[in-house]
Amino acid sequence: MVSNQHTGRPDMAAPDAAKAPAIELRGISKSFGPVQANKDISIRVMPGTIHGIIGENGAGKSTLMSILYGFYKADAGEIFINGTKTNITDSQTAIAAGIGMVFQHFKLVPNFTVLENVILGAEDGALLRPSLAKARKELTALAKEYELNVNPDSVVEDLSVGHQQRVEILKALYRRAEILILDEPTGVLTPAEADHLFRILENLRREGKTIILITHKLREIMETTDTVSVMRRGQMTATVKTAETSPEELAELMVGRKVLLRVDKTAATPGAKVLEIENLKVVDSAGVMRLKGINLDIRAGEILGIAGVAGNGQSELLEVLGGMHSATGTVRLNGKPLPLTGPGSDASARRDLGIAHVPEDRHREGLILDFHAWENVAFGYHRDAKYQRGMFMDNAALRADTEAKMAKFDVRPPDPWLAAKSFSGGNQQKIVVAREIERNPDLLLIGQPTRGVDIGAIEFIHEQIIALRDQGKAILLVSVELDEIFALSDRIAVMFDGQIMGVRNPATTNEKELGLMMAGITDTSALATQEASQNG
Amino acid sequence: MDFLTIIQILDSTIRLATPLLLACLAGLYSERAGVFDIGLEGKMLAAAFLSAAVAYVSGSVWLGLLAGIGASVVLAMVHGLASITFRGNQLISGVAINFLAAGLTVLVAQSWFQQGGRTPSLMGGARFEPITLPFADALSGVPFLGPIYGDLISGHSVLVYLAFALVPTTWWVLFRTRFGLRLRAVGENPAAVDTAGVSVTRLRYAAVLICGVLCGIAGAYLATGLQAGFVKDMTAGRGFIALAALIFAKWRPWNSLWACLLFGLLQAVALRYQNLDLGGVVIPVQVMDVLPYILTVIFLAGFVGKAIPPRAGGEPYVKER
Numbered sequence: 001m002v003s004n005q006h007t008g009r010p011d012m013a014a015p016d017a018a019k020a021p022a023i024e025l026r027g028i029s030k031s032f033g034p035v036q037a038n039k040d041i042s043i044r045v046m047p048g049t050i051h052g053i054i055g056e057n058g059a060g061k062s063t064l065m066s067i068l069y070g071f072y073k074a075d076a077g078e079i080f081i082n083g084t085k086t087n088i089t090d091s092q093t094a095i096a097a098g099i100g101m102v103f104q105h106f107k108l109v110p111n112f113t114v115l116e117n118v119i120l121g122a123e124d125g126a127l128l129r130p131s132l133a134k135a136r137k138e139l140t141a142l143a144k145e146y147e148l149n150v151n152p153d154s155v156v157e158d159l160s161v162g163h164q165q166r167v168e169i170l171k172a173l174y175r176r177a178e179i180l181i182l183d184e185p186t187g188v189l190t191p192a193e194a195d196h197l198f199r200i201l202e203n204l205r206r207e208g209k210t211i212i213l214i215t216h217k218l219r220e221i222m223e224t225t226d227t228v229s230v231m232r233r234g235q236m237t238a239t240v241k242t243a244e245t246s247p248e249e250l251a252e253l254m255v256g257r258k259v260l261l262r263v264d265k266t267a268a269t270p271g272a273k274v275l276e277i278e279n280l281k282v283v284d285s286a287g288v289m290r291l292k293g294i295n296l297d298i299r300a301g302e303i304l305g306i307a308g309v310a311g312n313g314q315s316e317l318l319e320v321l322g323g324m325h326s327a328t329g330t331v332r333l334n335g336k337p338l339p340l341t342g343p344g345s346d347a348s349a350r351r352d353l354g355i356a357h358v359p360e361d362r363h364r365e366g367l368i369l370d371f372h373a374w375e376n377v378a379f380g381y382h383r384d385a386k387y388q389r390g391m392f393m394d395n396a397a398l399r400a401d402t403e404a405k406m407a408k409f410d411v412r413p414p415d416p417w418l419a420a421k422s423f424s425g426g427n428q429q430k431i432v433v434a435r436e437i438e439r440n441p442d443l444l445l446i447g448q449p450t451r452g453v454d455i456g457a458i459e460f461i462h463e464q465i466i467a468l469r470d471q472g473k474a475i476l477l478v479s480v481e482l483d484e485i486f487a488l489s490d491r492i493a494v495m496f497d498g499q500i501m502g503v504r505n506p507a508t509t510n511e512k513e514l515g516l517m518m519a520g521i522t523d524t525s526a527l528a529t530q531e532a533s534q535n536g
Numbered sequence: 537m538d539f540l541t542i543i544q545i546l547d548s549t550i551r552l553a554t555p556l557l558l559a560c561l562a563g564l565y566s567e568r569a570g571v572f573d574i575g576l577e578g579k580m581l582a583a584a585f586l587s588a589a590v591a592y593v594s595g596s597v598w599l600g601l602l603a604g605i606g607a608s609v610v611l612a613m614v615h616g617l618a619s620i621t622f623r624g625n626q627l628i629s630g631v632a633i634n635f636l637a638a639g640l641t642v643l644v645a646q647s648w649f650q651q652g653g654r655t656p657s658l659m660g661g662a663r664f665e666p667i668t669l670p671f672a673d674a675l676s677g678v679p680f681l682g683p684i685y686g687d688l689i690s691g692h693s694v695l696v697y698l699a700f701a702l703v704p705t706t707w708w709v710l711f712r713t714r715f716g717l718r719l720r721a722v723g724e725n726p727a728a729v730d731t732a733g734v735s736v737t738r739l740r741y742a743a744v745l746i747c748g749v750l751c752g753i754a755g756a757y758l759a760t761g762l763q764a765g766f767v768k769d770m771t772a773g774r775g776f777i778a779l780a781a782l783i784f785a786k787w788r789p790w791n792s793l794w795a796c797l798l799f800g801l802l803q804a805v806a807l808r809y810q811n812l813d814l815g816g817v818v819i820p821v822q823v824m825d826v827l828p829y830i831l832t833v834i835f836l837a838g839f840v841g842k843a844i845p846p847r848a849g850g851e852p853y854v855k856e857r
Contacts, residue, residue: 069731071855092733107728109721110847120721121732123714131714171732 020083022047022179022210023068028077030063037063039234041077045227047178050201050211052221052242055231056254056454057425061214064231065181069101070094081179100172104184106164110157114150114167115139118174135174142173146203147196161309162193169200180204181212186220190309191482191515198224216455218247219483230254255456263459265466268490271300273335274443274474275321280329280340282316282498290316291327292498298443303465303475305489305506307482308518313498314478315360318447321476322357323347324365334442351380356436360447360478366432369421373411374402376420377435405434410460426457433461437468444468447478462488482511496520543683545804550692551762552807553800554699555580555754555771559778560785560792561699561706562750568710568787569743570723570848574630575615576751577775578637583608583755585641588655588766589648591662597760600662601695604759605752611637612748620740623852634775642768655759655766664693664761695757700793702750707789719743723846726853736853751775773829780832786843802828 021044030038037060045051055061066072068079070090079086081097088094094101108117115135123131136152143149150159150166159167165185172180182201186194201211201224213225221228222242229239230253238253251259275298282291291313298304306314319325326341333353339345347357359365367376378387378398387398402416409430411423420428429449436444449465450458465488469475479485485492486506494501494517501517516522559576566573583604591600611633618629642653649655669690676686710716718739722729726736758774759766777799785791806824813819 090733091731095733101731103731107725107731109724109728111724112721116717116721117728120717120728121734123717126714128712128714128717 019047021045021080022082023212024080024083025064025068026078026080028064028067028074028079030067030072030074036234038067038074041231041236043229043236043239045210045212047082047210048205048208049226050205050213050224052213052215052225052228053231054214054216054218054221054228054250054254056216056456057452058454059231059254060234061231062183065101065183065212065214068094068181069099095175095177098176098178100169100175100177100180102165102168102172102180102182102185104187106168108156108164108167110155112156113152114154114156114159114170115152117156117167118152118171122175138174139170142170145207146173146200148173148200160193161188162190162196165189165193165197166200177209179210179212181214183214184216185213186215186217188310188480190518191511192519194220217483218250221250222247232256251455255454257456259455259459263462263466263487265488266470268302268469270302270490271472273297274300274333275476276330276332276335278330280317280320280327280331282313282320282325282327284316290498291320293329294498294500296493296500296503298474298476300442300474301469301472302490303469303477303488305477305479305485305492306495307485307492307514308480308495310480312495312518314495315447316498317495318357318360318445318476318478321350321355321443321445322359323350323355348380348383351439354442356439356441356444358432358436358444358446358449360451362428362432367420367428370419372416373406373418373420373423373431374399374416376431377402377405377416379435381435381439405438406431408438409434409464424454425452426454429453429461430457433464437464442473444473444475445478446475448480449477450479450481450484482514485514486511494518539680540683541808543687545801545808547688547691548804548807549797549800550688550696551800552803553796554692554696555758555762555774556778556781556796556799557699557793558695558702558750558754558757559775560781560796561702561789562747562754563779563782564706564785564787564789564792565719565743565750566747567782567849568723568846569719569740570726570846570851570853571616571619571740571744571747572626572630572850573615573744573747574627574776574779575611575633575637576747576778577771577773578630578634579608579611579748579751580755580758580775581634581641581769581771582611582637583752584759584770585645585655585755585766587752587756588658588759589645591658591760592649592655592765595660595662597658597662597664600760601753601756604756605749608752608755609745609748612744612751616741616744619852620737620744623854626850626852638769641766645766645768653768658760658764662760663764664695664757666691666693667697693757693761695753695761698753699757703789703793710789715742720846723848726848727855730853730855740853754778777828777832780835783843783845784835787846799828799831802831 023045025041025043028038028041041064053061063072067074068088070088070093073089079088086097088097109120115132118139119131119135124134125131139152148166148170150163150170156164156167185197189197205211215221225242227239228242228245228250230237230250232254277294277296280291280294281289284290294317306317308314316325320327320340323346326345328340331338331340333355363369382393387394399416403414406414406416411427411430420431423431446465449461453461465475477488489506491503492506492509492514493503494514496518497520501520501522504514559580563573563576586607587600587604590603591597615629615633618624619626645655646653672686672690676682710720718729718734722736722739729739730736758770763770781792781795781799785795806827809824810821811818812824
């Protein structure tokens with residue numbers, strides 16, 4: 001949990017009028033062809049504050065920050081840094097103006113050491129040795145000052161995601177950044193890592209740094225920011241003091257209508273066991289054991305959520321059950337054993353048995369982006385009798401079917417001829433979910449159902465998942481978003497290092513306990529030690 | 537096999553390894569910066585021709601060398617333009633350069649010298665002559681050490697010493713200088729370089745330029761050092777063997793030296809033992825000739841450990857949001 005509360009910071013309520021804002025944008029506009037990504041945006045961020053920017057996907061947050069970091073040139077508008085008009089033409093001028101950016105996808109060289117990554121582009125001379133020595137000294141100082149501990153000699157690809165993020169922050173601080181922009185920083189972090197990040201940000205704020213936090217998580221906005229701006233369809237719809245707003249109000253400002261933040265669901269009425277997994281093991285192509293003996297079962301009419309930090313075997317579990325990966329062990333569907341290798345273990349055989357699969361990465365596995373929507377709606381089920389006419393496919397029937405699904409799932413625009421890549425993330429996901437749910441499966445495997453999906457579509461997809469459960473179907477949900485796991489699951493299993501650390505009831509557990517399990521700690525009495533090590 | 541034969545084979549190994557080593561280091565700079573280059577062969581060939589032609593006409597091997605480097609650099613810039621500026625497919629650009637060089641050299645040679653697509657033989661100042669290192673003659677009487685120093689180490693052309701000196705130089709540049717750090721970074725994750733405020737395009741052009749210069753030296757050495765004049769297709773796949781050596785060497789300078797020496801040794805053995813007689817079983821010359829290529833296939837098939845190429849290799853850099 002993030003500890004700071006705004007009630008305890010009355011000093012932030014009234015920004016010092018004498019000080020110039022650290023960043024001031026006046027009338028920024030930017031178009032890409034006919035699409036206006038930013039429309040006359042003005043914003044003032046006072047020094048020493050944390051300013052949040054929230055908005056749905058495609059609202060123009062990233063474009064705005066890219067303009068501030070010199071990736072794009074604004075069509076119109078002015079940028080003032082500390083009261084001085086600054087013309088930011090590229091990353092170099094942005095860095096010179098004291099702006100540092102921590103991208104959502106880290107810009108690190110994976111096989112370089114931390115030190116090498118930090119000095120890259122900010123070397124002092126043609127030879128590396130003096131720069132490395134200087135950086136080593138500075139890193140030690142920064143680590144002390146801001147709890148930014150990273151071993152300078154570690155190779156970046158060996159570091160955890162949380163540590164890699166610290167390297168990114170160190171990079172910015174080493175370049176004397178006074179303004180730090182973080183784009184969706186917690187998407188890949190465990191709850192403990194996220195807490196540590198917010199402590200770092202708090203330390204930075206205390207030292208007078210200005211922080212812009214871009215996120216879609218309302219809770220983070222509420223817990224960490226001093227002020228918050230909401231963006232919708234390229235426009236800044238509001239800028240408010242965080243202490244004077246509520247998550248509900250922010251959500252409404254983002255979407256433009258009232259949004260249900262909590263998923264409405266009744267208690268589950270679990271039936272017979274649909275899926276039984278015993279001692280499931282998977283070895284990947286590199287010979288590494290990814291699943292180390294999984295035991296799980298899922299009953300009809302319940303949602304089993306798998307929580308965990310990405311890369312702990314959840315993907316492999318979905319792939320094995322979906323028929324994309326071979327494995328050893330026993331898996332029974334409705335009491336009948338499923339072949340896990342060889343014939344009958346492929347994805348189409350699984351679909352024939354009533355297992356539907358919404359893969360984690362819709363761009364790589366869920367859709368063919370260059371194909372039309374109606375073609376994407378058929379994938380995996382293109383051999384179904386209803387899509388056939390003699391030896392040919394009945395494309396007209398397929399398109400009619402697509403139109404029906406688009407109407408039911410509110411896919412916008414409802415045009416079967418549009419290429420999958422032309423839809424927004426949320427609508428792409430709706431196409432995939434519609435395809436899988438409408439087949440009326442006994443078991444639905446669904447991975448990251450709302451990754452890169454806007455709030456309105458999240459609400460809709462969650463409702464569909466609950467509705468499927470209420471029809472008595474079994475659902476295996478994998479998500480790295482703990483909020484989502486809590487909102488949907490009837491039981492929660494936590495995965496760590498290819499193993500199930502335990503199964504919990506969402507009503508009796510909490511984020512702290514799950515967070516520890518996600519880090520591989522099952523003994524909750526270790527809580528104190530964990531806290532201590534974070535502070536060390 | 538007596539001591540003198542070993543010395544002779546090793547001596548030949550050094551000569552044959554030199555063009556491989558130069559081309560291999562050329563490829564190393566380019567690929568470390570993320571630009572794959574299968575056009576090493578074509579660049580060497582173009583350089584071999586133009587250096588021989590200019591050396592013959594001018595009588596100066598140094599002018600020849602410059603011309604060779606010039607020819608190679610022009611082709612390197614074509615590759616740079618196609619793969620960096622226009623973000624084209626680097627493999628196709630490389631193949632095009634190889635075809636272009638193979639055809640153009642013979643065509644121009646024929647219309648220039650009318651000798652069936654070759655240049656006239658080079659003599660005197662139009663060739664790189666062997667250099668005798670100090671004390672080589674004085675030491676020639678000393679057993680063991682004499683032949684090693686006098687025949688093996690001394691008596692090569694200046695380009696051979698240059699090639700071997702380039703190994704530690706390249707290592708130093710890559711791992712001890714700012715340029716090297718950025719070069720390696722741009723081959724692994726150009727976005728990291730770009731967001732750090734350094735131009736990806738300029739770095740990659742610099743790497744491609746160095747690649748052109750080194751290929752030019754390699755080609756010039758072939759025509760004016762190793763042999764005396766240009767003949768059709770005289771590179772004989774050396775550019776591809778150099779690429780194989782580069783993969784075998786896992787894109788590292790010192791490993792490149794050992795890989796190229798190994799390939800050079802195989803070529804030297806094939807050259808010396810036309811029909812190898814192993815106690816009644818005669819291994820025909822073709823088997824010996826084909827050995828380096830078989831080894832290349834084996835290396836490329838990945839039998840020699842896991843070679844991880846620069847991660848951004850072969851991909852044009854497109855700035856993302």
